[in-house]
Amino acid sequence: MSPPPVLSIRDVQRLYRSGDTTVRALDGVSLDIHRGEVVGISGPSGSGKSTLLLIAGLLEPPSAGEVLIDGRRVSHPAADLDRLRTFRRNHIGFIFQKANLIPFLTAVENVALALEIDHVPPRAARAYAGALLASLDLGHRLDNHPARLSGGEQQRVAVARALANAPSLLLADEPTAALDSVRGRQVLQLFREIARTRQAAVAVVTHDQRALDLFDRTIELSDGRTRDVAAHSAASAAGTH
Amino acid sequence: MNLAFKDIRFNLLRFLLTALGVAFLMMSSMGMIGLYRGIVADALLIIERIGADQWVVQGGRQGPFSEGSAISSTMDRRVEGIAGVASARRFVQFSQQFTRDGRQLRASVTGLDFPKDPGRWIPIVRGRPLASGHYEAVADMSIGLRLGEKVHLGQDDYTVVGLTRGMVDTGGDGLLFVTVNDAVAIAQRRSSEEVLLARAGAGAGPAAASRSSVPQDSKIAAVLVTLNPAVDPEAVRRAVASWGDVNVLSRAEQENLLLNQRLWRLRVQILAFTSVLLVVTGIVVSLIIYMLTMENLHEIAMLKLIGADNSVIIVMIAQQAFLIGACGLGFGLMLSRLVFPFFPRKVLILPADVTLLGIAVAVICAIASLLGISRALKVRAQEVLS
Numbered sequence: 001m002s003p004p005p006v007l008s009i010r011d012v013q014r015l016y017r018s019g020d021t022t023v024r025a026l027d028g029v030s031l032d033i034h035r036g037e038v039v040g041i042s043g044p045s046g047s048g049k050s051t052l053l054l055i056a057g058l059l060e061p062p063s064a065g066e067v068l069i070d071g072r073r074v075s076h077p078a079a080d081l082d083r084l085r086t087f088r089r090n091h092i093g094f095i096f097q098k099a100n101l102i103p104f105l106t107a108v109e110n111v112a113l114a115l116e117i118d119h120v121p122p123r124a125a126r127a128y129a130g131a132l133l134a135s136l137d138l139g140h141r142l143d144n145h146p147a148r149l150s151g152g153e154q155q156r157v158a159v160a161r162a163l164a165n166a167p168s169l170l171l172a173d174e175p176t177a178a179l180d181s182v183r184g185r186q187v188l189q190l191f192r193e194i195a196r197t198r199q200a201a202v203a204v205v206t207h208d209q210r211a212l213d214l215f216d217r218t219i220e221l222s223d224g225r226t227r228d229v230a231a232h233s234a235a236s237a238a239g240t241h
Numbered sequence: 242m243n244l245a246f247k248d249i250r251f252n253l254l255r256f257l258l259t260a261l262g263v264a265f266l267m268m269s270s271m272g273m274i275g276l277y278r279g280i281v282a283d284a285l286l287i288i289e290r291i292g293a294d295q296w297v298v299q300g301g302r303q304g305p306f307s308e309g310s311a312i313s314s315t316m317d318r319r320v321e322g323i324a325g326v327a328s329a330r331r332f333v334q335f336s337q338q339f340t341r342d343g344r345q346l347r348a349s350v351t352g353l354d355f356p357k358d359p360g361r362w363i364p365i366v367r368g369r370p371l372a373s374g375h376y377e378a379v380a381d382m383s384i385g386l387r388l389g390e391k392v393h394l395g396q397d398d399y400t401v402v403g404l405t406r407g408m409v410d411t412g413g414d415g416l417l418f419v420t421v422n423d424a425v426a427i428a429q430r431r432s433s434e435e436v437l438l439a440r441a442g443a444g445a446g447p448a449a450a451s452r453s454s455v456p457q458d459s460k461i462a463a464v465l466v467t468l469n470p471a472v473d474p475e476a477v478r479r480a481v482a483s484w485g486d487v488n489v490l491s492r493a494e495q496e497n498l499l500l501n502q503r504l505w506r507l508r509v510q511i512l513a514f515t516s517v518l519l520v521v522t523g524i525v526v527s528l529i530i531y532m533l534t535m536e537n538l539h540e541i542a543m544l545k546l547i548g549a550d551n552s553v554i555i556v557m558i559a560q561q562a563f564l565i566g567a568c569g570l571g572f573g574l575m576l577s578r579l580v581f582p583f584f585p586r587k588v589l590i591l592p593a594d595v596t597l598l599g600i601a602v603a604v605i606c607a608i609a610s611l612l613g614i615s616r617a618l619k620v621r622a623q624e625v626l627s
Contacts, residue, residue: 050626054623059546059622060623085548085549085550086550088548089547089548090548094546094547094625096626100543102244102540102543102544103251103540104244104247104250104251104252105242105247109242109247112242113242113547114547114548116242117547117548117549117550118548122242125242145251161547165548173626
C-alpha cells in the first residue's frame with residue numbers, strides 16, 4: 001500500500017462575507033501533494049492562491065471540505081486551529097515573499113528559535129541551526145542580523161528556519177518575488193533539492209512564469225477553482241541532476 | 242533563548258531612552274514623596290532634637306509653632322520649682338531677614354538658654370558650640386554664612402563660631418542659634434522713630450523710652466521642660482497648668498499640632514499631587530509598554546506562525562515591561578540622589594518609600610503587560626503576510 005500524500009486537500013471551499021455579498025475565494029478545490037514532490041500553484045491575483053496556502057498551512061479553516069496532513073484529518077470547518085500550533089510547528093514549514101526574519105536575532109538565532117520553541121536545548125539548537133545554515137552556504141553569516149544580509153541570504157535563512165523542525169510539508173508564498181531571476185531560480189532549485197533529500201512535499205505559490213519548469217507539476221487557480229494541471233517532466237529531471 | 246533581552250540588546254538606545262523617560266517620571270514621583278517627607282522631617286527637627294519632654298507656652302494657646310506664644314521671661318524659674326522637673330530652658334524663635342554684601346538673607350533665629358543650654362545637642366559639622374553669653378552664633382549652612390564671619394543683627398555684630406547642615410524650621414529657613422538674651426535683643430530692635438512715637442504716646446521719661454509702640458513685653462515663646470526619669474509627666478502638667486496663665490504641651494502633642502494642624506493642608510496638597518503624578522506615571526508607563534508591544538506585533542505573528550506557545554510571547558512582553566520598570570526605577574533613584582541635594586528644600590528619600598514605589602511600578606508594569614499581552618494574543622499568525 002502506497003503512503004498517503006503529505007498534503008491532501010479535499011473539496012475545500014472558502015467563503016468570505018463582504019457586505020451583503022458572499023465571495024467564494026475557493027470553490028471545491030482538491031489537491032494531493034506527495035513526498036519529494038514540488039508543486040507550483042499559479043494564477044492571477046485574487047484567484048485564491050494565498051487562501052489555499054493559508055488553509056493548507058492550518059492558518060485558516062475551510063468553510064467546507066477538509067485538510068489531511070500525513071494522513072491525519074487536521075482541518076475542517078469546525079477545527080480550532082489555535083490548538084494545532086504544535087502540529088503546525090512539527091509538520092509544516094513556511095516561506096514567504098519577505099523573509100520575515102526576527103530583526104533582533106542573528107541568522108543562527110532565527111533558525112535556532114524554531115528549534116527552541118520545540119523544546120530542543122539551546123546549545124543543541126544552535127549547533128543544528130549553524131549546520132543547517134552552513135548547508136545553505138551561510139556558514140559565514142551565522143552571527144549577522146537580518147539587516148546585514150542580502151535579500152537572497154535572508155530568504156535562505158528563512159528556508160533554514162522552515163526546515164529546522166524537519167517538516168514533511170513546505171509551503172512557500174511567492175518566495176522569489178523579491179529576488180532577481182538568478183537568485184529566484186536558485187531558491188526554487190533549493191526547494192527541489194530539499195524535496196529530494198528530505199522527502200518533503202513542497203507547494204510554491206508563484207506568479208513567475210519563468211520558474212514553472214522547475215516544478216513537478218503546476219496547478220493553476222482561477223476564480224477559486226483548479227483550472228489546469230500541467231506536468232513538467234523536465235522539472236523532475238532538473239531536480240535530480 | 243531570552244527574546245526580551247535579545248530585543249533590548251538589539252535596540253539598546255531605544256530601551257535606554259525609554260527607561261530614561263520612565264526614570265524621570267520616577268524621579269518626579271520620588272521627589273514629591275521626598276518633599277513631603279522632607280517637610281515633615283524639617284517640621285519635627287527642632288522638636289525632636291531639642292529634647293524637651295514638655296513645652297510650657299502661653300495660656301490658652303498652642304504655641305510656639307502652630308500659633309504665637311509669649312510668656313514671662315522668668316517663667317523658667319517658676320517651672321524649675323515644680324517637683325520632678327530636671328531642667329527648664331527658655332525658648333525663642335523668630336524669622337529674621339538681614340543683608341550681607343548687598344544680598345538679602347533669611348534665618349530663623351533660635352535662642353539657646355546659655356549657659357544652661359550651650360547647644361551641645363546641635364549637630365555641628367564645622368566649628369564649635371556657643372562658648373560665650375553674647376555675640377556668638379551657630380548658623381546652618383543653608384543661610385549662606387561662613388565660619389568666622391561677622392553678621393550684623395539688631396544693633397550688634399555676631400561671629401559665626403559653628404556651622405550645621407540641614408537644621409531648618411518648618412518654612413525651610415536655616416536656623417541661626419544665639420543665646421536667648423541675644424535673641425531677645427535682636428527681636429526688640431526698634432527704629433528711632435518707633436522710640437519717639439513710644440515716648441510721645443506714654444509721656445516723656447526714661448521708663449517710657451524703653452517701651453515700644455508695639456507691645457512686646459516678652460519675646461520668650463516657651464519654656465522647655467526636661468523631667469526626671471521617674472516622675473509622672475501628668476503630675477507636672479497638672480501642677481503647671483494649675484497656674485492658669487500657661488498651657489503645657491507634651492512632645493507628642495507638639496508633633497501632632499505641627500503635622501495635623503499647621504502643615505495639614507500642605508501635606509494633603511503634596512499627597513494629592515503625588516497621587517496624580519503616580520496615576521500619570523502609571524498611564525505613561527502603560528502606554529510605553531503597550532506601544533513597544535505594538536511595534537513587535539509582526540514578530541509576534543511570526544512567532545505564532547512558527548508554532549511558539551503563548552507562554553513564549555507572554556514571557557517576552559512581561560520581561561520587557563518589568564525590565565523597563567526596574568531600570569526606570571533604578572535610574573530614577575540614581576538621578577534623585579544626584580539632583581535632589583541641589584534643591585532648596587530637603588527631599589528625603591526613605592528606603593520604605595522606594596520599596597512602596599517599586600511595588601507600585603511592579604503593579605503598573607503588570608497592568609501594562611496585561612494590556613500588551615491581551616493585544617498580542619489577538620494577533621493571528623497569518624498577519625505575517627499582511
